[in-house]
Amino acid sequence: MxxxxxxxxxxxxxxxxxxxxxxxxxxxxxxxxxxxxxxxxxxxxxxxxxxxxxxxxxxxxxxxxxxxxxxxxxxxxxxxxxxxxxxxxxxxxxxxxxxxxxxxxxRVKGIAAGYRVVKSELLGGGRVALAEALGQELARIHSIRPPRPDLAFLGDAPADAARAFIAAQRAALDRQHAPRPAIEWGLRHLEREAPAPVPAVLTHNDFRTGNLMLDEQGVTAVLDWEFAAWGDGHADLGWLCAKCWRFGNLAQEAGGIGPRAALYAGYGGVDDASVRWWELAAHIRWAVIAVDQAARHISGTEPNLELALTGHIVPELELEILRMTGVPDA
Amino acid sequence: MHEQPDGAALLEAARGVLLEELLPHLPEGLRFAARMVANAMAIAAREARQDGDQQAKCLAAVAALTGPGDAPLAAFAKAIRAGGFDPGTPQHAAAAAALMDLARARCTVSAPKALAESPFRAAE
Incomplete structure (x- = not known):
């Protein structure tokens, strides 16, 4: 400065x-x-x-x-x-x-880096306690409901967050050049299996390992609110549980951090089928973001090796999307 | 025609130098960038070595599902969105198999570890 x-x-x-x-x-x-x-x-x-x-x-x-x-x-x-x-x-x-x-x-103290967080048995008082605490944080976020004049910039809540998600992802794919049949396959699966609409809540939309500041006592800060929107709270649970955000520690289904059951217990009142729907949606959303990020490099607007490499995450996400929709692996 | 070693072999040799000889001497703040460079070299080397037949086979399988046309992948994507390969349609299983072959071929270059077991297991 x-x-x-x-x-x-x-x-x-x-x-x-x-x-x-x-x-x-x-x-x-x-x-x-x-x-x-x-x-x-x-x-x-x-x-x-x-x-x-x-x-x-x-x-x-x-x-x-x-x-x-x-x-x-x-x-x-x-x-x-x-x-x-x-x-x-x-x-x-x-x-x-x-x-x-x-x-x-x-300023908040703590550790956020995903690969360090998932290796620790001590952060947040241990894996079970921490997963419960994350469920509680999410429940508090989802207690924020429209209408909220102070959050008018969020716009109107979608009547059906699941179908709005599918439409937004398809629109994003249509803005890109290359056809993405595997992602389309996942989206079509979501469309057939879409959960019934639920009342809108504030969703954080990037509540995952890496954006959660932690110390040995618990959560010190939920960071990165720039994607927050009105939506279905299960979307946040699905994003956190998605395999692609477990930083390699697949056995701990809540973000590589702790057991899914502890997360659900901390949250209270979870519709597991809906979370699983949003988990597939999470892989699709991350794939579409990765496509967009690589396009920023490819188009020359923002030449950057990290963006370029992000594009190469897409095939792995496609493989997982296919597996999640029940396609037999060769 | 070209001199040996070929492009893929050069990338692999250069990557070895980067990771084994240069990286240990880099300050911590530059190691992430060096690892990204190594990753990019590995992807490029695998792409250079990819079996062209595998890709052609995948595309032929897609073209067989979509019928004649010069953009089979785009036609495939469009038909999937429209429900043309939903469960219960005659070509559902063939479409699923073609997608899986395609994804696996793409992972051969971009993420070979994902092929062996579940994706996202490797924490590098």
Whole structure:
């Protein structure tokens, strides 16, 4: 963060916090991509040093400034519902202060990296306790239901989340060039087996190992709210349980972390058949995202080896989609 | 025609150098990128070695299901979406088998470990 920007943010934070002596004494870029930046900032505030995170967009991407404000309001709603999230502190929607809107939240300690999380027997008090805790977090997220004027940016809830999902995936495939018969096969299977519509709840839509900050006591933060939407809560359970998000630890069906039964027990009132439907949907969704990511590389708009390699996850997902729909393996 | 070793063999040799000689000397922050490079080289080498007959066979099986036309995969995808190969249709089992062969052929290049057992088992 250059001096000028840091001074502008500091001045704004003094006003927002009502502390004229507030001072930013350290700022380190945690992660910066083409779109977002996350800064770890240490702040002297009312006599103590506080650890915060400043989340913003690059100035070049002002068109997507709404998501930061939206994410802040989602954090507020989640916190009010008892979900463990980084405490949202301040939102600055004025792009002239730092070049783009930003918000500040409390910094959370813990481990999120998937491959480390699934290997640990100790995180969250052990696998069973942690899977239960994840079920409880999801239940709290799903206690948020429309209508919610504070979350108006989410739009109207779909009348039938399952059929809306199928339509959205097909539309995404139609935007790409290569035909995807195996993914179509999975979608058609979903269409035949679609569960009856249920009342809409807030779904996180990326609640999986890797986006969950954990320590030995439990969940320290549910992160990455940018895909949240109104939908069927079973979608979140299916996404978490999908084999492709178990980071290789297939025996622990809840995200490679713990037993499925413990997750369900923590959540309470799970329709297992519906979760299984959304688990197949999860593999399809990830395959379609991977196709889109590779296309960003292939088209030349964003040459990037990681995006390119993501495309090569698609065949493996296709194989699993076919197996899940009962196609005999050769 | 081309000089030996061929492209696939060169990629494999170069990948060995990258992983065994260079990677241990890289700072932690660059190792992820180096592993991605190694992964890309492995995929490219497998693609170069893939049996062309296998692909042709897969496509011929698809073409047999969709009938004449110059874009059998697109026709196949469209027919699946429309329910043309649903359970209970005459070609359901043949379509399922063709899809499985195709997916397996694609995994031979992109994710060979997925063929042996369940996908997603390998945590690299």
């Amino acid at each position: 250059d001096e000028q920007r840091r001074a502008a943010v500091e001045t704004w934070l003094r006003g927002a916090s009502g502390d004229p002596a507030l001072a930013i004494i350290g700022a380190v870029l945690l992660s910066g991509g083409a779109i977002q930046q996350n800064w770890a900032i240490d702040v002297e505030h009312r006599g103590s040093v506080e650890a915060w995170v400043l989340r913003t967009d690059n100035a070049a991407t002002l068109a997507v400034s709404l998501p930061r404000a939206a994410e802040y309001r989602l954090l507020q709603a989640a916190q009010a519902a008892g979900v463990t999230v980084p405490e949202p502190l301040f939102l600055c929607e004025d792009a002239t202060v730092a070049g783009a809107p930003f918000f500040v939240m409390r």
